[in-house]
Amino acid sequence: MNAELRAQLVERGIAPDCVETIVVVRDVLARVGDKWTMLVLSALKDGPMRFTALHEHVAGISQRMLGHTLGALTRDGLTTRTAYAEVPPRVEYELTDLGRSLAAAVDHLVGWVAQHQDEITDNRARADALD
Amino acid sequence: MNAELRAQLVERGIAPDCVETIVVVRDVLARVGDKWTMLVLSALKDGPMRFTALHEHVAGISQRMLGHTLGALTRDGLTTRTAYAEVPPRVEYELTDLGRSLAAAVDHLVGWVAQHQDEITDNRARADALD
DNA sequence: CGGTATCCTTGAAGATACTG
DNA sequence: CAGTATCTTCAAGGATACCG
Numbered sequence: 001m002n003a004e005l006r007a008q009l010v011e012r013g014i015a016p017d018c019v020e021t022i023v024v025v026r027d028v029l030a031r032v033g034d035k036w037t038m039l040v041l042s043a044l045k046d047g048p049m050r051f052t053a054l055h056e057h058v059a060g061i062s063q064r065m066l067g068h069t070l071g072a073l074t075r076d077g078l079t080t081r082t083a084y085a086e087v088p089p090r091v092e093y094e095l096t097d098l099g100r101s102l103a104a105a106v107d108h109l110v111g112w113v114a115q116h117q118d119e120i121t122d123n124r125a126r127a128d129a130l131d
Numbered sequence: 132m133n134a135e136l137r138a139q140l141v142e143r144g145i146a147p148d149c150v151e152t153i154v155v156v157r158d159v160l161a162r163v164g165d166k167w168t169m170l171v172l173s174a175l176k177d178g179p180m181r182f183t184a185l186h187e188h189v190a191g192i193s194q195r196m197l198g199h200t201l202g203a204l205t206r207d208g209l210t211t212r213t214a215y216a217e218v219p220p221r222v223e224y225e226l227t228d229l230g231r232s233l234a235a236a237v238d239h240l241v242g243w244v245a246q247h248q249d250e251i252t253d254n255r256a257r258a259d260a261l262d
Numbered sequence: 263c264g265g266t267a268t269c270c271t272t273g274a275a276g277a278t279a280c281t282g
Numbered sequence: 283c284a285g286t287a288t289c290t291t292c293a294a295g296g297a298t299a300c301c302g
């Protein structure tokens with residue numbers, strides 16, 4: 001896991017707490033940057049949603065990946081899971097304050113991309129044109 | 132590739148330009164969130180660097196992945212590649228304005244993580260404690 | 263020095279089926 | 283309804299070797 005990375009960084013003379021930050025930042029960025037997390041966070045921005053609603057709202061996600069993603073988010077305290085003892089069962093997911101705060105930070109990045117997408121796709125197209 | 136995703140989104144009645152943004156945002160976030168891009172961007176923040184220097188500075192990256200990462204960044208116009216006709220050859224990479232701008236946006240997110248890492252790791256530890 | 267090509271391993275994620 | 287379990291596929295990424 002991250003043990004070797006830590007070792008490498010320490011070996012390079014990087015301060016321990018800085019190493020810790022680097023490792024966690026990577027962890028969280030990897031999570032945010034994965035295929036679904038951002039979309040789930042964004043879907044939850046307007047309020048609590050239940051599993052099936054999320055499944056329908058996030059286009060293309062499988063039941064399995066939705067379960068995994070929500071599990072990870074809840075584990076990290078970014079969402080809460082509330083199960084109601086009803087028949088049929090109902091489970092709602094909601095952003096925590098921490099989750100909302102992260103969603104805002106992500107939004108900042110998303111805003112940047114939205115603002116510069118033309119520039120990037122143009123650059124890419126131009127680079128590809130040269131083969 | 133992204134064709135099916137586009138199709139799914141369109142099918143769901145999402146506005147075409149919005150679909151485009153979603154797709155590009157995912158693309159760019161996936162790139163930023165990958166294992167190395169952020170670290171390379173961060174390494175380049177203080178000025179141009181040559182290939183070998185980057186290889187040493189970014190702990191644990193393989194030559195292959197450094198090549199790939201720099202290729203992608205350059206393709207997207209986030210870095211420039213300058214080769215000097217010398218012996219031995221020298222190649223320097225440098226952030227473009229666009230790249231610096233992205234690095235700043237990423238920094239914002241990194242700042243968030245750095246600020247909340249304790250909270251997250253605590254939550255995770257607590258969740259794990261319950262098995 | 264600064265890469266690219268090749269091979270190979272492994273983990274991420276989809277499809278499908280089953281359960282409280 | 284809200285998941286988990288199992289199987290399988292597929293591509294990211296590491297090791298290694300080679301080349302301009």
